[in-house]
Amino acid sequence: MSVLHNRSFLRLWIARIFSTTAFQMLSVVIGWQMYALTDSAYQLGLVGLAEFLPMLLLTLPAGQAADRYDRRTIVYICQLIESAVVVLLVLGSIQGWIGSIHLLIAAALLGAARTFEGPASAALVPDILDREQLPQGAAWSASAMQTAMIVGPALGGVLVVWGISGAYLISLGALLVSAVLIFFVKTIHFVKKLDAINVDTYLSGLKFVFARKIIIGTISLDLFAVLFGGATALLPIFAEDVLHTGSLGLGLLRSAPAVGALVVSLILTRVSLERAIGKTLFASLIVFALATILFAVSDNLWLSLFALFLTGASDVVSVVIRSTLVQVNTPQEMQGRVNAVNSLFIGTSNQLGEFESGTMAGLVGAVPATVIGGIGTLVVAVLWMYWLFPVLRTQKTYTAEEG
Template identity: 50%
Template sequence: MSADATSLLRHRPFLAFWLARVCTASGFQMLTVAIGWHMYELTHNVLDLGFVGLVEFLPRVLFMLHTGHVADRYDRRKVAALCQSAQCLIAVALVLGASSGNVTREMIFVLAFLLGSARSFEMPTTQALLPNIVPTALFPRAVAASASAMQAATIAAPALGGLLYAFGAFWVYVPTAVLYAIACSLVLTLPSRQQPLTQGKATLESLLAGIRFIRSRPDIFGAISLDLFAVLLGGATALLPVFAKDILLTGPWGLGLLRSAPAVGALLMSFWLARFPIERNVGRIMFLSVGIFGVTTIAFGLSTSFWFSLGVLVVLGAADMVSMVIRGAFVQLETPDEMRGRVSAVNGLFIGASNQLGEFESGLTAHWFGTVPAVVLGGVGTLIVTGAWMKLFPSLAQRDKLH
């Protein structure tokens, strides 16, 4: 193991941050599984499941400008801890409701909105917090290691949540509350900022500063918008149930493996990047990884072999992780600390929109053209966007170093 990787492992503030990320990501994944299953048990209405996701996403749009300003004005450590405490209380409310049998459809919608609101403030805050607790030389490794926490939770936590739910909703909500409480305690051990970076009250000018900053930096705007359009067109997650049942002729277990495969590839790649970070030709490697994402999307759409499809999705997840780590490290390092919260809020909205709208786009094109053509066209669209962005943002494509 390299000296820098060893230094990162010995960096106590980062270890506390990483463990907090594992706890919050696992808690959210378990909570999402339990809430969805609980809602379906109550109403037996598939449309309600879609509304739960929409309600969780809505605060990200409503509070986008304010979340970034809060992250830049107040102690990020305390903001993150407050958000995690709020999510802990949401889990406690579900514990009390499940134990008394008083959980209702309306209650779940309200709690889903509150959960989405807490996460809307937590996400840009924690993203902007990471550069404050690790040296610049270790930051690319820290981004990769932090991403590994999310991917590990994506693989393991949903299965654990489903297993615990078999014993009753109460048995999912209790450990979820504990995980959020642990995360809050860990975040409060991080070094605090002595004074706010953004002074004064929130104004329209200060709230819009993040958007103006991104627009004034072509490389940052190119990196963020590349992810938006590439994932928007290339995402095929929403169609996995159709592939599992009708094309690959497998059952629910096969669908579970297909869903986990991209996260497995991303997790393995994050481990590799944490030890061997990309230090040169970052622009070309980022565009190459997005291109591989598009090619593997096409290959998945054309595949009729379950095991080949599984392998392709692992490669897809690994390629997406390379792009995400480069983009995340580059945007944070190129953004002044006093702007990181607001820039992260805009970036978070782009990522959320690409995922949510990507699922809608996949469903719509599948309805129009069929499932296989929809995925193949999405992969082709990703390749077209990649080529176009290399022409539109030549300095980004030719960029050698992150910072």
């Protein structure tokens, strides 16, 4: 039976589509507005850094909160805070007083809210589904994310042409719909709450992760691979200066990886990955790296879209494997803390990766920076496969095989 027959999971699934669509729209609009105001690759990189710093500071408290308080309520409150930030972006855009510093502050506030929302939202899935349903739940969750990553950037790119404030208003509406859906989610599994917060419980998520090679290998692989291989922050430059497609082309470029990811994630809801997990994980990473290099050297829009399609298709395989490995090998009562550490690694790879990409592009140009990033991802894959975490390469099933 499909996990979508579970009404609470269905509500959570739809809510993630709306909330992630809103966030993807905001990423496009804020990035486009920042580049329009400053014409600077460094400033684009600072947007990613502004989102990352709150995550770095608040991840461990966010994990504590997810294991101590009602996870559904945390997600609900965070989405309301994000909505308030968007309201300020709308007012600033309409009244004309918004500047680069305001965009950085907004990015930081959104990053802080999503730092608390991420672990609580991820930990809700095991609260709603039975253990044997988690791989299918991970595939459906990935499809929700990728659907939103198709719709969000495309809407953002189109709506920017009509007006930045209008794009912000649409994202605000999506956030509010998500908050309403989350309000009606119900959990079925009892979760033991933390009785008190002390040094041991505060660091317990980190200790748990670093004590298990299969988990630290999995999430650190994402950290370094996407840190070097991600070119998302540079897409406004590719759209404007390399491919000469404008804001509409930017929306297409942002959507292309999600189209590939959606196609594969829907396949994975029907065909579960159950064997040769480790080899499949590294194969998908190598395809991701090669597709990134292809995108970097392309000066044709359709070839660039195809390369980005491949990055999304390969990346979602990695996402499903990694998220399932973490959830299956983590006790229910520690889901919040472990998912917080996982969110920190993912956020580092995304937001800090944007800063790294922007800085490198400022030094050597967008095309060489992206080529270097793709090569860096290949190097990471080889290091993790044969030297640092060979246990990950030999992993056959989702259950840890190490002693």
